[in-house]
Amino acid sequence: MKRRSIEDEARIANLKLLLSCLAGGFVLALMVGNQEGTQRDFGYAFREAIFGPRIILFLGIGVLLYLAITFGPRFRPYLTRPGLRPLGAGALTVVVSFTLLKWTDSPQINTGKFRPLADAASATDGFDSLARFFFGSATSVFPWLLLIVVTVIAAVGMIRRSVPIAYTAAGLALLSGIWAEYTSSRISDFLNYPSHATGGAVAMLGFFTIAVASVVSARSQAEVADTDGFIDKILAWRPGMALVALGVIVGLVGVFNATWFSPGDRNANLSLTGTMFNGTGLGGFSAAYLGWLGYVLFFGTLVVAAAASYLRHRVLAYVAVVLGIASTLITLIVVHDFTGLAAQSKFDGAQGAWDNLGTGAWLTSAALSLFAGGGYLVIKALSSGQVAVFDSDHVGTGMRRAAPGQLGAATLLIVLVAALFFPPTATEFWQTVLVSEIGIYVLLAVGLNVVVGWAGLLDLGFIAFYAIGSYTTAYFTGRLPVQPPDWLVLSPLAAIPFAVAVCLIAGVALGFPTLRLRGDYLAIVTLGFGEIIRVIANNANGFTNGPRGAFNIPAPHIHIGPIDLKWGESALGFWYLLLVLIAIIVLLFNRLEHSRLGRAWAAVREDEVAAQATGINTTRVKLLAFAIGASTSGVAGVFFASQVGSFTPENFVLNNSILVVAYVVFGGMGSLPGAMAGAAVLTWLPEFLKDQVPAEDRQMWIGALILVMMIFRPAGLIPARRRKAELSGFDHPASAESTAVPAGEGM
């Protein structure tokens, strides 16, 4: 081959980069738009997408990308300054809020997004003038101008390392955040519509992020940002303080601003609710809560938690935990009381307790639980003796070890609080999505993570066990053509042990003949197994009712002595049931990961021969992985069957199996939080995209997202710490695996 000079090589590489950037812009042009060809004219959509002035825009995006890649490194020293990354994240959050999110659910505004709302609101006289100004009564680009000004000032402060400018930016951002939330709450008041829209709150969080980033940059002496180190440092400085701070923001909105009670078209915050129930025969305790006790509890818990965190005081921390949990419960009881009272008097069509609620009570409960969480973190840090001192010498590096588990525990608590108190504030649509899409697939991903992530067995037929679980439930509740004996007709929850047992057996039955297959052979056999189960379900009419599937499966019902729990009316109830199931399974699996069996799985995954040589019974270990993963999806199947009430074999197609594998890998193979996050994000996304792109294009965007994610972050969203080598690495030594096909070698 002819040798090229280095300059030529560089020029060619440069040209290639430009061309691929332009190609990227071209593909983007194809992706955006809602045309579709017809059978007569295949090229219609193509021409619409490519020929026309819009192509210049997309090619321009390509050129910008090229410029960013080419000249980006020159700005690197500036871009790594402390605060710039969070600034970018904050600004992006605000942009998302302004472009993608709903600001109101009211049907008066057609999409509920920011733009149409702002246009309508800024033109409306009689609407709060401050809010109108935010929406752009002076000039319609005002909100964007505000964002740009705040961002630019903050960026200048960071890059020029000017403390006064940074503080100015922080102040501006703080004000803008409050302004955004104020505007959003004025909107729901004005439209008299109990809104579940998140736009205002997200904009506020975005602006607050900018404010925090500016303060950080003003106070930091470092040249290069160390984000992880900084987060660890903050968490280690005063354990629990981050949770308390978050609780303050959430709680202030909850207590003072958000709607507590919204019968019909009124939006009453806490004090207004108190006035409304004044002298209505509401119990003295609840009346007191609405009158003054609520505030006292909130601020009392806040002060105790903050003091416990600041002083790192054990007794105060215990008090904060107890107080936080107790006042959360009190809040819930009070809410039950006054909504129950309103329902008794058929107030605005209330059906029963818990009707006509706004977000206020839930936000307040979340804040109170966050305070309790803060207290818990203090106790945790104190008992492990890991309280570090805020010390600029430790910037970034040494502090990592100072706070192990703090970040994880704090995140876990926040997620838990969100899981408990966010769903009631969501719309019914999102509650349903949360249960029947997100929750169930999280459970399945947790199960598959055992097989794929831990034991390293690629299973492409995982949905089969889910189907078996569902059909087992249908059988034991007597909804299949074949009936169980009378004494064995069960309620769905009582079918869980049976479903688990059947799935265990199915897992072993599949595993036993096939486990001596390796890697991709196993993949195709499991895929075949999944198809076989589905085809049997579809065709064994006498047993499974064929393509019509099973229907009228009863909802779960627990009746033991005084406890009488019924599910069925709302998705919310199912959500809490699912949450309990997920929590139990995750707790068990978390123990399992570090147990003898978990370590054996890791050994088998990394190198089966070596594992065998060290005395691990690989067949047994792999069978256990199959069986445990299968039983998890059996539980998911029971839940699914009793939640939806009816299902057909179409629910268990091969595509779903592939999707679950994608969720696990997307999230981070072998990492429990990763698998859950992957499933949650990828099941949430299609529903979110519904408002953004034509419905039939959603899978395309998701495919592109998965592709891009794997290119730039192949280890997944939350990679497993322990995992170094790859799946099915037992064909080759783990270290050689990744370099088995080195790129760019040879001539």
Place this chain on the structure above:
Amino acid sequence: MHPVQEFLNFLILGLTRGSLYALIALGYTLVYGVLQLINFAHSEVFMSGAFGSYLVVNIFVDDGSRPPWYGVLAILILGLASGGLVGAAVAWTLERVAYRPLRRRGAPKLAFLISAIGASFFLSQLAGKMFNRLNNNNFPTYFNQNKHVIDIGGVYVTTIQAIIMVSALLMMLFLDSLVSRTKLGRSIRAVAEDAPTAALMGVNIDKTISRTFVIGGALGGAAGFLYGSALFFSNTMGFIPGVKAFAAAVLGGIGNIRGAMLGGLLLGIVEATLPTAPWVKPGWIGIQWTDVVAFLVLVLVLVVRPTGILGERLGRAA
């Protein structure tokens, strides 16, 4: 019709189906040979071959026109070539976008699988957006596909079956000699055998992998044209033949070229003939159980021979 006649006709149907599976399976097996990865997006290469060749063929013939035999032949060759070209281009891009960056990062093996799944979703939906999402697109008819070219005592081969089998056979012979005789074939085998050593011997691994994708893609794209001509084409047409072809590749021993051909033919025959085989009582295995039977056969073969019928290695077999 006599059961034996019927069986033989289904055998021919199976051979036709099997040659298509084999053509697609070759794409899986070639990539597996050099990368030890399942190229999940290969089904979309197949799909794009069908769309690409339709766009070309549609220019040259109108529906219902009856060109002379050499015209038909020319169009067939044009269709195969254009399908192959589009398939090759898509496969090449796929390697560049979905595989090479991950290889450079030393990503775990499953990450490749998932990026390919992402690419597969993306491509099939993009095609749906660009062209249409209907499930009944057909090529223009320009010759009588169902004429019996061979008919021996009720056992017949239709035109389209003959075309599929002959062109598949030619392509497979071509591939076989390409891999076993040419320099490119030798470097493919070398990379499949031991990539680091091949690199030391002066084989450009990146280029070899790229070309392997191109060859597999060309075969898959041509198969897309054949499949589309015989049946229909749509943006989701790739999925089921893709899964079957993947199964066929595994059946024959993935990474093994002759294994993929054998596996494809075998799977096609098993699928088509089992429900109607003379030794099976009529109605004993309904047509709806075909997939179950095919997969059971696959499982049985793998239980007896865990690395497929002909074993794994691309390097060794060719």
